[in-house]
């Protein structure tokens with residue numbers, strides 16, 4: 323532990339280390355033999371989510387020690403500090419108030435003299451007005467045609483949350499609206515954008531420029547390409563009255579919405595003031611889907627479902643604030659992670675949803691967890707003396723079964739898995755035959771989900787076969803996992819699920835004593851890329867670079883000039 327930890331914190335940590343030495347000798351299957359009530363002891367149901375932690379390699383005593391560690395780390399006070407708007411983001415000296423974005427209108431939260439709830443609901447109302455115009459077919463492009471395609475230009479937190487949620491809730495599209503399709507372009511190389519530009523009609527395409535800072539080169543490069551594409555194709559058309567050619571100003575006005583915490587930069591880029599949606603510095607990028615960055619979500623599911631998503635997250639916030647630590651889902655999920663990383667040395671974590679609608683959930687969590695907790699100094703700036711965020715990756719579970727599960731079952735690396743699945747699906751399919759088939763497919767997916775966590779736990783003991791299999795057919799088992807069952811995948815349960823993981827990340831940050839709300843580790847790469855770009859364009863000399871970087875740039879230059887470098 324770090325130097326500033328109190329004697330009581332150290333004692334709690336050391337008690338866990340001693341306990342881990344004993345428990346590491348015990349195979350997970352033994353823990354099930356030792357206690358018949360593991361399911362009830364380690365499973366909790368809240369807000370439409372059932373969290374099964376019984377397949378973690380822990381017992382009652384472990385949980386007791388972990389809860390003591392959480393108390394000693396001041397977790398209850400830290401939760402209150404987060405939710406009440408204290409400046410928990412110490413390196414940037416500001417609150418982290420994403421939970422305020424989902425407060426109901428009747429709530430009260432005043433932070434440093436500002437009525438946060440009123441400001442949040444005003445921005446939601448503004449977003450709602452834009453959504454209604456688009457859904458009514460009343461938002462027209464510069465030549466007078468209703469907008470058909472909306473492309474979100476954003477990256478990181480300005481992309482992954484909306485991308486994940488729009489896919490997860492695609493079934494919730496409102497009926498009887500003007501059809502608006504939503505697309506995402508994030509990569510700085512322009513791959514996704516180039517595809518859209520080749521296929522869409524500029525007259526009916528609108529871009530959302532989503533960037534908290536409005537300085538992200540990836541997004542601005544895409545935006546500039548899109549702007550020139552529109553200007554080049556639309557300026558030859560006549561305006562809505564059919565008398566004059568459309569002006570550049572009208573094109574930018576009608577084909578761009580900006581979402582940012584910097585109105586000045588949006589104005590400087592040319593976004594019309596009434597087409598700007600605001601948010602605040604106190605909302606971290608990767609925590610921002612709940613507000614105006616969620617515009618693509620609201621465009622897909624409508625405002626009523628968007629509000630249900632917020633309500634689900636708010637219900638989880640209330641649970642996080644009010645439930646005792648030993649009943650508190652985010653706390654328990656966070657503590658399971660601490661146990662795995664710091665006491666069982668399991669530093670790889672796989673996210674495995676068994677529902678195709680959650681295709682982007684792992685990518686979303688990769689940013690949420692690793693950008694938040696991939697840190698190695700404490701809030702006081704000391705080196706941590708322990709591991710923090712594990713390597714986290716994932717993929718749809720059924721597809722991953724045919725790809726990397728081999729390593730989960732027989733590799734040398736211990737991995738903890740999160741299995742995520744809805745209990746009910748396809749009730750709304752009208753054709754009875756198709757419904758029967760799809761329900762059977764859903765059952766098949768769940769059977770695989772439950773089977774995989776069982777085999778990971780039991781290994782060879784999952785089958786009743788006589789004799790020992792040859793070495794290459796053996797399964798070691800003893801791999802811990804968590805299963806999260808959603809009653810159904812709805813806006814409300816999805817909101818609760820995302821908030822569960824957000825708060826889990828916070829719980830772990832408190833125990834590790836790190837700031838989960840900054841991301842200084844991404845800045846140096848941006849600065850060096852700028853320098854490198856100048857070198858590649860021949861504006862500055864390469865001499866200061868290492869041999870590898872010089873070689874790569876020279877090879878690129880030669881390729882660009884059509885020569886080969888030997």
Ligand SMILES: O=P(O)(O)OC[C@H]1O[C@H](O)[C@H](O)[C@@H](O)[C@@H]1O
Nearest residue numbers: 478479480533534535538607844
């Ligand atoms: O929304 P923006 O300011 O454009 O930032 C987009 C993303 O890029 C940054 O480099 C950060 O690593 C992310 O946390 C952020 O979400």
